[in-house]
Amino acid sequence: MQYKLLFSKEAKEKLESLETHDPKKYKKVCKILGYMETNLSHPSLQTHKYESLSGPEGQEVFEAYVENRTPGAWRIFWYYGPGRSVITVWAIAPHP
Template sequence: MMKFKLKYLAEAKDQFLALESGKDKNSQYKAVAKILGLMQINLRHPSLNTHNFGAISSPFDGEVFESYA
């Protein structure tokens, strides 16, 4: 099974850190951390709500997908 390295935009990193430090956001932080962990291990994991994201195109001639928690 392939392991992926996730790259974060500055805004995404800031939002994730805000979830981590927010006392009232603990359940959201856990959900996002779980999804990101699954994405690193297996992009086709059944727990991921993954869909083709047709609004943008990949600069690498591949498809772009989105997953959400």
């Protein structure tokens, strides 16, 4: 299934900041976003529900790995919607 990605204001700002200040990280994030659009079950994503967060309207929040086995590894936090075949990227950040 193909998904359309929408970005929260914060996620969009972080992506723009990475493009300017950390092109290597930006490239990694873009690769993962591409997988999210086309194949949410891609093994690289290691997608799973993130139990301690809820979306702005109580949605289940999931995380996808940008990096693994790296101190301060980056993650993409997202939820389904609004609407069918849409994913909202809520945050792009180092793992807390």
